[in-house]
Amino acid sequence: MSRLQVVSGKGGTGKTTVAAALALALAREGRRTLLVEVEGRQGLAQVFGAEALPYEDRKIAVASGGGEVYALAIDAERALLDYLQMFYKLGSAGRALKKLGAIDFATTIAPGLRDVLLTGKACEAVRRKDRSGRFVYDHVIMDAPPTGRITRFLNVNDEVAGLARFGPIHNQAQAVMKVLKSPETAVHLVTLLEEMPVQETADGIAELQRAGLPVGRVVVNMVRPHHLDEDALRAAGESRSDVSRALSRAGLGSARRGGLAERLVDPLLAQASEHASRVELERAQRTVLAGLGVPMYELPMLGAGMDLAGLYGLAAELRKQVGEE
Numbered sequence: 489m490s491r492l493q494v495v496s497g498k499g500g501t502g503k504t505t506v507a508a509a510l511a512l513a514l515a516r517e518g519r520r521t522l523l524v525e526v527e528g529r530q531g532l533a534q535v536f537g538a539e540a541l542p543y544e545d546r547k548i549a550v551a552s553g554g555g556e557v558y559a560l561a562i563d564a565e566r567a568l569l570d571y572l573q574m575f576y577k578l579g580s581a582g583r584a585l586k587k588l589g590a591i592d593f594a595t596t597i598a599p600g601l602r603d604v605l606l607t608g609k610a611c612e613a614v615r616r617k618d619r620s621g622r623f624v625y626d627h628v629i630m631d632a633p634p635t636g637r638i639t640r641f642l643n644v645n646d647e648v649a650g651l652a653r654f655g656p657i658h659n660q661a662q663a664v665m666k667v668l669k670s671p672e673t674a675v676h677l678v679t680l681l682e683e684m685p686v687q688e689t690a691d692g693i694a695e696l697q698r699a700g701l702p703v704g705r706v707v708v709n710m711v712r713p714h715h716l717d718e719d720a721l722r723a724a725g726e727s728r729s730d731v732s733r734a735l736s737r738a739g740l741g742s743a744r745r746g747g748l749a750e751r752l753v754d755p756l757l758a759q760a761s762e763h764a765s766r767v768e769l770e771r772a773q774r775t776v777l778a779g780l781g782v783p784m785y786e787l788p789m790l791g792a793g794m795d796l797a798g799l800y801g802l803a804a805e806l807r808k809q810v811g812e813e
Contacts, residue, residue: 489514489810490674490704492614492667493629496638496692497678498685502709504531505794505802506678506787507631512803513810515555519626522613523548523559526606532559532631537796545613551803558625560613567605603644608660611667635677635692642668642675643699674704679777681708681770686777693780706782708774710789712766785809 493510497503511521522545525532530540536548541561549557616624633641643665667673675696679689689706696703777784787805790798 489627490672490702491623491625491627492610492673493627493704494632494638494642494673494675495629495678495707496632496635496675497707497709498635498688501678501680501685503634503678504529504631505535505799506676506707506709507629508532508535509787509799509802509806510676511557511627511629512549512551512800513806514627514629515549515551515557516553516803516807517555518553519555520624521555521557521627521629522625523557524610524613524628524630525559525561526610526630527633528561528563530561532561535794535799555626562606562609564602564605567609568601570609603641604661604664607642607644607668608664611664614667614672632675635688638675638677638692639695639699639701642696642701669700669702671702673702675701676704676707678707678709680710681773683769683773686773690776690780693782703782706777706780706784708777708784708786711786712770712789 493507495503495507495510497506507523511523514521523532525541532548533539533541536559538548538559541548541559543561543563543566545558545560547556548559551557610628610630613625613628614623618624632638677689677692679685693703693706785806786809787802790801
């Protein structure tokens with residue numbers, strides 16, 4: 489599996505939760521993973537019920553397989569200071585620039601620079617090695633911007649490389665794009681079985697492919713169970729009298745007018761009809777996703793809501809599906 493896993497998706501699809509579950513799933517194999525946040529929302533800290541993440545690697549979880557999950561919130565300002573120190577040895581002068589507001593000015597007049605710094609820091613973590621020459625992290629998982637912005641976010645280094653024909657900025661952008669467009673990277677898109685997220689996923693895949701960025705998997709999140717079998721779905725439109733008699737035979741009161749069984753008919757038929765419509769819609773969206781030619785994972789909706797136990801459960805489900813490949 490690729491060493492840099494980029495997770496994107498339409499807002500509300502649960503991409504941050506999926507990124508966290510993916511990190512845990514890989515850690516269950518005994519691997520060391522780093523979760524990277526680039527949007528400044530501290531969403532990963534909320535998912536793990538942890539304190540706000542700093543601009544440094546922090547261990548936030550240990551998986552049953554012995555692997556560890558670290559997390560990092562990348563701050564563009566701090567990343568720029570690192571960049572200035574790395575290439576220009578500014579040291580205290582860089583800190584002075586921060587006090588003067590020059591760093592905010594630089595990232596405001598050149599918005600692409602902010603994305604270069606964020607992606608560059610993530611790619612640095614991918615390439616980082618310890619003293620023995622081994623990679624510090626087996627996998628880096630990035631909780632990336634939403635689908636509508638992901639291609640521009642990842643491809644901005646090409647734009648900067650085109651503007652800066654030589655020098656450290658050009659070399660940095662080229663090094664980052666070498667990682668992002670290599671087999672080391674996979675961009676996963678999270679969706680729901682709903683029309684708008686599926687359409688945005690299809691558009692996102694097309695944009696990524698045109699840009700030459702490697703598409704990984706589509707992760708269908710919050711998949712709801714089907715409570716009715718095929719016969720029951722077809723029977724959702726049965727007559728009231730038939731349903732009323734069936735309820736009465738099941739011991740749910742009289743089928744006569746005003747009886748309990750008769751009073752239950754309309755609510756039950758309404759729920760059955762709604763469920764049948766949802767199942768049909770989800771089948772249609774699955775057909776659209778299957779036509780994209782991208783492998784899929786599916787994660788269930790958690791009826792009790794999201795907590796740490798639920799997150800570990802999603803990780804186990806992801807691990808199972810990864811192992812079946």
